[in-house]
Amino acid sequence: MMEYSINRDRSRRKLAAFSCMMALALVLFSGQELKGSTAPEAEPNILLIWTDQQIFGMLSCEGNQFIETVNLDRLAKEGAMFQNTFTTLPSCSPTRGTIVSGLYVHNHRLYDNINPAIGMEGIKPLDGFKMTEQYLSEAGYAIGHRGKWHAGEKADWGTAFTADEDFSEKYAPRWDQLHKQAVKAQYPWDRKTRTGTGGYTMGKLDLPIRQTPSWQKAFDSGKLPTWAVVGETLIPADMLMEAGVVESVMDFIEINKEGPWMATLSLSPPHDPWNVPEPYYSEIAKPLMDKMQIIGNGDPQQQKSSLSWRVGQLVDDRGIQEYMAIYHAQVYMMDEMIGRVLDQLDALGIADNTLVIFTSDHGDMVGMHRNVGKINNNLYNRLYHVPFLVRYPNQISAGQVIDEPVMLTDVMPTFMDYAGIELERKVDGMSIRPLLENEPVEWRDYHLLEKFMNTTRNPDHSVKNMSDFYWVMGLEDGRFKYLCPRFNDNWHNKKYCPPRFIDLKNDPFEENNLFEDSDYRKLVEQYHAKLQQVLVESDFEFIDQFPEDPWSERSK
Numbered sequence: 001m002m003e004y005s006i007n008r009d010r011s012r013r014k015l016a017a018f019s020c021m022m023a024l025a026l027v028l029f030s031g032q033e034l035k036g037s038t039a040p041e042a043e044p045n046i047l048l049i050w051t052d053q054q055i056f057g058m059l060s061c062e063g064n065q066f067i068e069t070v071n072l073d074r075l076a077k078e079g080a081m082f083q084n085t086f087t088t089l090p091s092c093s094p095t096r097g098t099i100v101s102g103l104y105v106h107n108h109r110l111y112d113n114i115n116p117a118i119g120m121e122g123i124k125p126l127d128g129f130k131m132t133e134q135y136l137s138e139a140g141y142a143i144g145h146r147g148k149w150h151a152g153e154k155a156d157w158g159t160a161f162t163a164d165e166d167f168s169e170k171y172a173p174r175w176d177q178l179h180k181q182a183v184k185a186q187y188p189w190d191r192k193t194r195t196g197t198g199g200y201t202m203g204k205l206d207l208p209i210r211q212t213p214s215w216q217k218a219f220d221s222g223k224l225p226t227w228a229v230v231g232e233t234l235i236p237a238d239m240l241m242e243a244g245v246v247e248s249v250m251d252f253i254e255i256n257k258e259g260p261w262m263a264t265l266s267l268s269p270p271h272d273p274w275n276v277p278e279p280y281y282s283e284i285a286k287p288l289m290d291k292m293q294i295i296g297n298g299d300p301q302q303q304k305s306s307l308s309w310r311v312g313q314l315v316d317d318r319g320i321q322e323y324m325a326i327y328h329a330q331v332y333m334m335d336e337m338i339g340r341v342l343d344q345l346d347a348l349g350i351a352d353n354t355l356v357i358f359t360s361d362h363g364d365m366v367g368m369h370r371n372v373g374k375i376n377n378n379l380y381n382r383l384y385h386v387p388f389l390v391r392y393p394n395q396i397s398a399g400q401v402i403d404e405p406v407m408l409t410d411v412m413p414t415f416m417d418y419a420g421i422e423l424e425r426k427v428d429g430m431s432i433r434p435l436l437e438n439e440p441v442e443w444r445d446y447h448l449l450e451k452f453m454n455t456t457r458n459p460d461h462s463v464k465n466m467s468d469f470y471w472v473m474g475l476e477d478g479r480f481k482y483l484c485p486r487f488n489d490n491w492h493n494k495k496y497c498p499p500r501f502i503d504l505k506n507d508p509f510e511e512n513n514l515f516e517d518s519d520y521r522k523l524v525e526q527y528h529a530k531l532q533q534v535l536v537e538s539d540f541e542f543i544d545q546f547p548e549d550p551w552s553e554r555s556k
């Protein structure tokens with residue numbers, strides 16, 4: 001089944017060379033100047049690397065004291081490290097929609113995780129939606145997505161994401177199928193028996209995983225959801241799904257080395273299930289277990305509605321430490337795998353003309369307030385703050401540390417900017433090129449936070465309109481954070497996320513809600529007005545449902 005991609009990639013390469021000449025001719029004839037300090041020699045290759053569920057602060061260049069991530073550190077050293085990058089919604093599918101479209105979730109409309117097995121396929125995207133891969137494919141780039149996709153495989157989303165039939169039908173969803181098979185081989189549970197509000201019925205344990213003592217004990221209680229598995233996998237490292245993804249992306253780059261190409265290396269760890277094989281288990285995870293510190297002691301009343309907190313209650317503190325240590329080991333293992341691809345760019349002599357971005361789709365609680373995983377409804381920064389490294393030796397200087405608030409909406413317009421492609425419609429993100437090249441730019445001073453909870457009672461879980469959602473919109477600027485929920489009939493009595501106002505400077509673990517504190521009334525009003533302005537400016541189509549004032553929802 002691999003031949004089709006090889007043939008197709010070859011034909012694209014010819015097309016790419018032609019389009020490259022055309023672009024050069026256009027520049028020469030129009031006298032148009034390329035942006036930036038120096039004109040790039042050629043259209044850059046683009047390598048987008050993302051892990052899943054990796055928080056900012058896990059890399060040694062970001063200050064992690066427990067593991068040395070020498071390969072990703074190299075990207076920071078030879079390029080730029082962003083310290084303040086947020087996703088807009090901490091779930092897989094919505095973020096992936098944002099990365100490829102440059103749009104906020106409320107604009108690309110992939111509100112919740114796609115799960116075709118239970119009929120969740122999102123909402124039809126807005127007209128004129130066009131994703132990164134489509135633009136680049138039309139410009140002559142060879143496109144290779146490898147690894148987890150999770151952004152739709154059929155119906156409306158399949159069409160919206162289609163760069164061409166190969167991409168939609170074979171590249172991306174094919175990897176999702178493989179991923180599913182790999183997961184299924186380890187976790188023989190049946191999604192069709194999914195019950196209740198976010199739990200999974202437990203399948204029988206037949207895993208090639210040796211769970212840690214605390215997690216084995218919790219497992220034996222029969223109360224854990226099936227994803228909450230922490231231990232040592234008995235699958236050798238070179239036979240893991242991720243090793244195959246890395247090899248495949250390397251094959252793609254080798255075949256297309258003359259460029260231009262765009263490759264996505266999409267890796268699942270440190271997403272659950274949390275496990276690593278030897279030697280990572282003994283050499284990295286085990287020695288760290290004693291050293292892991294649980295931070296935060298969130299109010300149980302506020303945490304109750306969150307599955308990640310409930311799972312954390314089923315293990316003792318040692319269990320939380322085991323999970324945190326293995327999470328670190330997963331990041332370490334991913335760093336080694338990513339290093340193979342970076343070495344390949346050097347060996348092929350194409351690193352200088354390859355724009356590399358490394359990030360993650362969203363965070364994880366990593367033990368904060370004794371939470372396990374990401375299913376927490378309180379919109380903690382820990383779930384939104386992600387790593388973000390950029391390297392492009394031909395165009396940006398090395399060793400930069402950048403503090404401006406960047407969002408994953410900015411990935412797509414940045415790629416377009418460097419590839420010299422004009423966008424056909426307005427997107428919410430901004431190209432980070434001026435930040436990278438030290439050019440003057442008016443930049444945002446906040447992150448927009450979004451969260452949509454599907455509250456439909458439709459048997460197929462499909463979302464028909466906005467009133468099917470309980471949603472929360474938030475704004476944070478590093479100093480304060482304001483969360484504004486919009487309840488609906490199904491959910492207003494559940495204490496999901498009440499309105500919140502947090503002093504991030506003095507309360508970094510977000511434990512004290514100042515929303516009802518009269519001293520902060522004026523500030524809350526200001527943040528409410530600013531949030532509303534951001535939503536108006538970004539064409540939030542349900543702005544009429546936005547609460548009139550911060551306190552209007554409270555009385556419901």
Ligand SMILES: [Ca+2]
Nearest residue numbers: 052091092361
């Ligand atoms: Ca994810």
